[in-house]
Amino acid sequence: MSKNKDEKLSTEPYKGVRDFYPAESAQLRYILNVWRTVAERWGYAEYKASILEPSDLYKAKGADNEELVKEQTYTFTDRGGREVTLRPEMTPTVARMVAGRRRELGYPLRWYSIPNCFRYERPQRGRGREFWQLNVDIFGSTSLAADAEIIQIAYDVMKAFGATDGDFVIKIGSRKEINRVAAEMGLDEARTKQFMALLDRKAKMDPEEFAQQFAAFGANESVLYSAAPQEVQALLEQLRAMGVANAEYDPSVVRGFAYYTDIMFEVFDTAPENNRAMFGGGRYDNLTELFDDEPLPGVGFGMGDMTIADFLEVRGLLPAYMPPTVAYIAVAGAELGPEAQQLAQELRAAGVNVAVDFGEKKLGDQIKAASKGGVPWLIVVGQDELASGTFNIKNLNTGAEEKMARSQLAQFFLNL
């Protein structure tokens, strides 16, 4: 090992990714747990896959995903000469897995996953090179009720995080309607793509600039802002009947992914300083055709951890860090270690999470260590306590102290 100070390694992580110390790890886990709970409440089963995928899985969509595949994937050749990509999104993977067992699975198939995904992007607020993403999908249904359910789940996730209806708005668009308008405007395939790209940038653009660029396509904005297509109206009615009041039609919702074929939606933060799409989804009825001739309709959404954490943080909706450890046992001397560990084992057997100091430092320093870790309760083990069977427990957050018989400790901590 190197001995020269100049040769020391950096303790920084790789650029654009995060280290999760216990407080950050607990926050991520909180987000993942809310996602998981809501998805399972709606009857979805979890699937997982490796982050390594054959690169062909993303190339097959060709120019459709040009920016993502050509500029933003982590793609390399393995030691055996295979081209492999760290998944930038989960939808191609789930389409692959469903296609692989399509005859064994029951439909409508409700699946969710919480993968980490990788994109080589410029790191910025709400965007990193590795992020976690809830993916919720229904396969095998063309019913509008499936679209409604997917949007309701997105809504329920927001509510489960403590958001109110006023904190966000669900904007619903229609790929079919955009295609109809593009045809009406006489746009060919290439121009239609440019037209959709313009719509996708709308929220980030100055209205006048948008109008100007729109006009360059040879039509007035009003061609788009007619009434909502009938299908979208029916969807909005279904959503309202189920209590989703903050959804509305927005013809400029197009989503970045070319595989969407019909209804699409985006959930916007309503805070003026952060008025942008946080996440979204839609219907993709042809994706399994990559693997199989029979089409299998799909509808789903993906929601990233970094954007939602920003949303929650701004609104004070992230819970304060609480370490999993409930009690810390400090010892009056290292020789009492086995007795302290014995007490800890009694508490653990009852289901209490307990750490024990090895008594290598003075009592005061042991308590400091417990505080630094955020452990709320302290128990000191000395000869007197062991002899009397009565222990002093102290809340390190409030300073409150209490004396308690050994036999009562487990119940006390379990009842907290």
Add this chain to the structure above:
Amino acid sequence: MSKNKDEKLSTEPYKGVRDFYPAESAQLRYILNVWRTVAERWGYAEYKASILEPSDLYKAKGADNEELVKEQTYTFTDRGGREVTLRPEMTPTVARMVAGRRRELGYPLRWYSIPNCFRYERPQRGRGREFWQLNVDIFGSTSLAADAEIIQIAYDVMKAFGATDGDFVIKIGSRKEINRVAAEMGLDEARTKQFMALLDRKAKMDPEEFAQQFAAFGANESVLYSAAPQEVQALLEQLRAMGVANAEYDPSVVRGFAYYTDIMFEVFDTAPENNRAMFGGGRYDNLTELFDDEPLPGVGFGMGDMTIADFLEVRGLLPAYMPPTVAYIAVAGAELGPEAQQLAQELRAAGVNVAVDFGEKKLGDQIKAASKGGVPWLIVVGQDELASGTFNIKNLNTGAEEKMARSQLAQFFLNL
């Protein structure tokens, strides 16, 4: 999208990694939950990191990890020219993170993580290119009690999975003792490494072949098989006092990683057909020196999901798959969808996981879909049921049926 059948993509995952369909995903989750529960019971806090690490993190140990770094890592250059590696193990990462905040953290520091790790190896039973691994570590203690605690946690994990003492044995070795013996044998550094590599292969070798190769080092096997070093004896006593009876000294335990400096251990499967080290750990007192001049002692272990799954499967200790969804609501017609979803929402609000069919298929086909997903309970919603407020619920596993008032349904499922 391609229309030619010949151009269809394979539905297979990348070579050597696994797709986790819901049953496999639930099995992995079971293993991860047992790991998490035991680690937290002992007072450990969770940390996480990205799978992407600067390649220098592994190269710094130089020849120490030659095989792993030179032949088995996934290393590539990113779009910005940075050399990056998919972590093959977690210990360098945790050393980096602890070194990065060493003054803010309290010691003894108890941390765990459940990362996925990547190694370019020939896929075989119990070994894949991506695996999950429980990592449990204590930093900042040189106490033998820390070594004992780490081994006890490994023991507790095995017991929490339902293993008996007879199913596995904990073999404890000593890097210091091996170094002492190597010095006694007059081996230089290079020969010592070869000597350790031979010891590491012992369990997989024919005893005669081992003896022959051992003799080539110019000493008799008996130099190794003297009594356990005093430190190991003291450790075994501590473990026995805490109820760990299946631990023993084995001088041939050396572990593959060169960073170990003292006590090491490996947990062996006692099944004759699978008598091999499943996982292990040990003390590494110099690892943070890569980042910092002050040494910070560490002791920990890593346990992979594939080896433990094999162990559990052979002994019938893996739980049967149960989907998270408790009830499936089938509908007598698509027009009843909103009413069915309403009933589902009542149950969900009470905490029951429920899926609803969209009524696109006949009732019999809807029930088949529920069965394929393994959902245990079926509720049929028709005009009669809605009018009477009484529902027929059927257990799809046993065929048992029961009539129940709408108001009783939630409680019934919650009490299961």
